[in-house]
Amino acid sequence: MEIPTLFFMYTPIETDMSFYGYTDPVSSRGAGNMDELKMRAGEKIGALHEAARTAAGSSRSRVEDVVNHTVEALNKIREAFNEIWHHELIEEGRERIAAWTRDAAQRIREGTPPLSPVLLYEELVALLKDRVWRRSVVIFLCGVALGGGAGLCVGLRWAARAPAGPHARALLAQPDQGVMLVEDAVAAAAGAGEVLVRVQAFSVCPWDRATLRGRAAALRGLAAAAQPQLGRAFAGVILDVGCGVSELELGDEVWGCLSEWAGGAAAELLTIRSTRVSKRPRGLAADAAASLPFSGALALQALDRLRYDNYKGKRVIVCGAASGEGCALVQLLSGRGAHVSVLAPRRARQALHDLGAHELVELDSNSHATPSWAMLPQLGARAGPWDAVLACAGAAAPAGNLAPARGALKATAARNAVVDLRPNPLITDRLPLPLSIMFAASFYTLRILRWMVGCGRDTDFLEDKRRLTPGLAALAAMVDDGTLRPVLDKVYFPQDFESALAHACSDEALGTTVIRFP
Known part of the structure; x- marks a missing residue:
């Protein structure tokens, strides 16, 4: 008998051990940690919420308290105020004032002067008969005397204090268009973005005479607080460097220039923004270096306004070429291939020819006629028209408007081919009072907006780029490579400023006049 074979299939059965009271220690530990984490997080969030509510309530209560x-x-x-206004003395005074006003109006209608000496005397007698008013008047006069005396003493004491800062010599302009040499002028220390320069020499030119006569006075009062107004260009050595200045160091030989509204360089110690100076050319003495920054910047500005890409074959006439900017223009234009004609005194012919001038033009005039720009088209008809006319503040250049000079240009000349580099009055100097107030408000608003957007509080936005550090560095590079060289006329000392300015504005000047601090 065969015994049947039984096959058993084993199937695992999941059993819930918790039914028998068994718990997995690992899972229970994880669940406990998670619950604890949730509880702590809830406590933290609750504490933060409570702190925020407390802070908000505290801030609200503080605001309410304020x-x-x-x-x-x-x-x-x-x-x-109401108590004082309704005081019996004030009310009595108001009544007297009202009565006096009515009486004055009646007297005016009747044709009698309301402020006759007799009436004034009677009013004072009636006023001082009252003991209360007499005591008030005495107290008032004593208060005025004590307050005025105390204010006068404080003012005199404050004025007697010696201003802080290093002392140096400076040329200060006076209201009567005079100039005074001060031995103890105060120079401010170098602040953020500024440098303190020991000025060795500075230049004078016709622009200084225009400044003494009021050019840019309105704009200078808004843009600069510096008292020296003379000296357009300078050369010196850095004595101190403010924070934020990294490109300059103590002992660097620098040069720079200042516009009429930015103050002046006629001071032995000059605090100036580092954006207005640069290292001067290597091996250039202070006298020669001070003669070039302002005139060279003017010459480069004139070329920028002409906007010619190629000057080869261009005929350009420089009027007043004996000035500092005229000499610089002759060198730059001849170096770029232009045919340069110069309008200058005959005695300057050889010097300008050495600088690169091709022909000297002389205005035909006699003792009864003054040279004018109307004569220039006649010269252009004989010698040939020009592509550009540049007017500088030098000798032999006619005065007045340049409009007639356009007749000396070629028919193909550009609209901006007539460039005036003379120190003419600014628009801000001729504004009436209401427009001056509007301009001042707009100027200060612009400066505040620039400060709010992070552009700083400086006035560099008023300057041409040729007078700032990049333009001065480019000028120094031109001197280093021989493209441009300074033309130094005469050197004076500060006490001879009047003679220096008179020479710089005369027909004898050739180049730039410089004043040197000994």
């Missing part, structure tokens, strides 16, 4: 205190103070001030 508002309540302000309202209370205003109420007290109003009560005090």
Whole structure:
């Protein structure tokens, strides 16, 4: 008998051990940690929420306290004012003033002067008969005497204090268009973005005479607080460097220039923004270096305004070429291939020819006629028209408007081919009072907006780029490679400033006149 074979299939059965009271220690530990983490997080969030509510409530209560205190103070001030206003003495005074006003109006209608000496005397006698008013008048006069005396003493004491800062010599302009040499002028220390320069020499030119006569006075009062107004270009050595200045160091030999509204360089110690100076050319003495920055910057500005890409074959006439900017223009134009004609005194012919001038033009005039720009088209008809006319503040250049000079240009000349480099009055110097107030408000608003957007509080935005550090560095590079060289006329000392300015503005000047501090 065969015994049947039984096959058994084993199937695992999942059993819930918790039914028998068994718990997995690993899973229970994880669940406990998670619950604890949730509990702690909830406590933290609750604490933060409570802190935020407390802070908000505290800030709100502080604001409410400030508002309540302000309202209370205003109420007290109003009560005090009402109490004073309704005081019997004030009311009596108001009544007397009203009566006097009515009486004065009646006297005016009747044709009698209301402020006759007799009436004034009677009013004073009637006023001082009252003991209360007499005592008030005495107290008032004593208060005026004590307050005025105390204010006068404080003012004299403050004026007697010696200003802080290093002392140096400076040429200060006076209201009567004079110039005074001061031995103890104060120089401010170098602030953020500024440098303190020991000025060795500075230049004078016709622009200084125009400054003494009021050019840029309105704009200078808004843009600069510097008292020296003379000296357009300077050369010196850095004595101190303010924070934020990294490209300059103590002992660097620098040069720079200042526009009429930015002050002046006629001071032995000059505090100036580092954006207005650069290292001067290597091996250039201070006298020669001071003669070039302003005139060279003017010459480069004139070329920028002409906007010619190629000067080869261009005929350009430089009027007043004996000036500093005229000499610089002759060198730059001849170096770029232009045919340069110069309008200058005959005695300057050889010097200008050495600088690169091709022909000297002389205005035909006699003792009864003054040279004018109307004569220039006649010269252009004989010698040939020009592509550009440049007017500098030098000798032999006619005065007046340049409009007639356009007749000396070629028919193909550009609209901006007539460039005036003379120190003519600015628009801001001729504004009437209402427009001057509007201009001042707009100027200060612009400066505040620039400060708010992070552009700083400086006035470099008023300057041409040729007078700032990049333009001065490019000028120094031209001197280093021989493209441009300074033309130094005469050197004076500060005490001879009047003679120096007179020579710089005369027909004898050739180049730039410089004043040197000994």
